[in-house]
Amino acid sequence: MKLLVLLLVLLAGVWLWKRGRRLSQKAPPPRGERAALPMVRCQQCGMHVPGHEAVAGRLGSYCSAEHRRDGEGA
Numbered sequence: 001m002k003l004l005v006l007l008l009v010l011l012a013g014v015w016l017w018k019r020g021r022r023l024s025q026k027a028p029p030p031r032g033e034r035a036a037l038p039m040v041r042c043q044q045c046g047m048h049v050p051g052h053e054a055v056a057g058r059l060g061s062y063c064s065a066e067h068r069r070d071g072e073g074a
């Protein structure tokens with residue numbers, strides 16, 4: 001009989017521990033979602049390049065200064 005009581009106490013302890021863990025996990029850690037890089041399409045060759053590497057032109061964005069020159073004829 002003593003063993004049964006001990007087992008019940010043990011189960012209660014595990015239950016409380018699990019419940020506490022679940023409550024403490026209420027705020028899930030932020031996923032590794034990094035901000036998606038804005039990709040822009042080169043008006044000349046159609047290649048997609050990251051926004052910070054793109055060359056801005058009058059008619060749009062380009063992958064390189066050469067393509068901006070080719071595309072805009074400047």
Ligand SMILES: [Zn+2]
Nearest residue numbers: 042045063067
């Ligand atoms: Zn290009």
